[in-house]
Amino acid sequence: MHPHSDTLTTSDGRTALRMERRLAHPPEKVWSALTDPAQLGRWFPSAVTVELRPGGAMTFTMPGVPGAEGVMTGTVTDADEPRLFAFTWGEDHLRWEITPDGEGSLLILTHTFGDRFGGASFASGWHVCLTTLSGLLDGGPTAMDRDMGELHEAYVEQFDLGRGVAEETPGGPGVRFERQLIRPAEAVWAELTAGETPSVGAPAPEGFTAPEVPGGPVTEVRAPEVLAYRWHPEGIVRWELRRGTGHGARLVLTQTGPAGFDTDRALTLWHDRIERLAARLLAD
The missing domain is CATH 3.30.530.20 (START domain)
Incomplete structure (x- = not known):
């Protein structure tokens, strides 16, 4: 191409x-x-x-x-x-x-x-x-x-721009992804929520989870920009949709975990999850 x-x-x-x-x-x-x-x-x-x-x-x-x-x-x-x-x-x-x-x-x-x-x-x-x-x-x-x-x-x-990085955060070991998407935040949010209306304290909608990352209670939600949830007593997943370049929203996804958190495994799981999302947005 x-x-x-x-x-x-x-x-x-x-x-x-x-x-x-x-x-x-x-x-x-x-x-x-x-x-x-x-x-x-x-x-x-x-x-x-x-x-x-x-x-x-x-x-x-x-x-x-x-x-x-x-x-x-x-x-x-x-x-x-x-x-x-x-x-x-x-x-x-x-x-x-x-x-x-x-x-x-x-x-x-x-x-x-x-x-x-x-x-x-x-x-x-x-x-x-x-x-x-x-x-x-x-x-x-x-x-x-x-x-x-x-x-x-x-x-x-x-250009291998979908790759995440492992990082040490104040909340413990973590991973971070930044990924430009091709649709605006409202369209991405609709894809992720699949008709649900997330609320603080309720389980995170399945679209915001990944294999081996359960959708625990939502700790922060601001549609169509932010959703965070506690997947582990010592760990948070946070999705943020910011203003991006060109086509649509810029996704910043972070996950923190307890001591011993397997960041290599998390990088693989979230990379696959984000690329599936990107493929769905392209198909739409």
């Missing part, structure tokens, strides 16, 4: 997404598509204004987002025609490198950002944009085909 040349690496709290595309057009033509606001507006995810020089100001206006919320700013960091165009976009940095490749070009995008778990959202979004850019250069239609989730989930798998 997507090239294996797309990679995601994390170092010192920053993550770099690198995507390569071969384009059947010379660097000068690709440069124009990357830097001319009239062409950018046909494939880039926002409308752009740019002062095309190092230090030049940029603005990014998101379609359909009203007022100041839909406007972000950036600064050109590199503008070396027709080889390198790079700029900041809020706290992110985008670097576009163009090199001759036979009669065409090799385009390398490096997107550097802080939210590693948004990597699949960014990759699937850029995949669609770069496919549209290629179509624009070829003179074909430029209507964007929005990813309905399949591409996102393929990148989650490729």
Whole structure:
């Protein structure tokens, strides 16, 4: 579905997404598509204004987002025609490198950002944009085909973004998962509750449990954002649905347990549970 040349690496709290595309057009033509606001507006995810020089100001206006919320700013960091165009976009940095490749070009995008778990959202979004850019250069239609989730989930798998971690917490040994989902919190909550209305003190609905993790009494509930329950006298499971990137909610799931809690086993059980949830959301 997507090239294996797309990679995601994390170092010192920053993550770099690198995507390569071969384009059947010379660097000068690709440069124009990357830097001319009239062409950018046909494939880039926002409308752009740019002062095309190092230090030049940029603005990014998101379609359909009203007022100041839909406007972000950036600064050109590199503008070396027709080889390198790079700029900041809020706290992110985008670097576009163009090199001759036979009669065409090799385009390398490096997107550097802080939210590693948004990597699949960014990759699937850029995949669609770069496919549209290629179509624009070829003179074909430029209507964007929005990813309905399949591409996102393929990148989650490729970049191994569904893996949890073991951690020591004030409440004892635990595990933590952070997983971007492809549906909004309300849809995820409906899938997890299956028509039940959770309440404090009542058993947690089955959707919030995993094999070997019984649904004990709910200790906190705030639909459609938070549900926590006591699965063991010394252990809590907590589901939290936060604002995410791209498609939907960001799931943060934690489980704590008593001394000797088998975190390796918990990592396996919850990974399987979360991936089954993701597959159900994709099917829906």
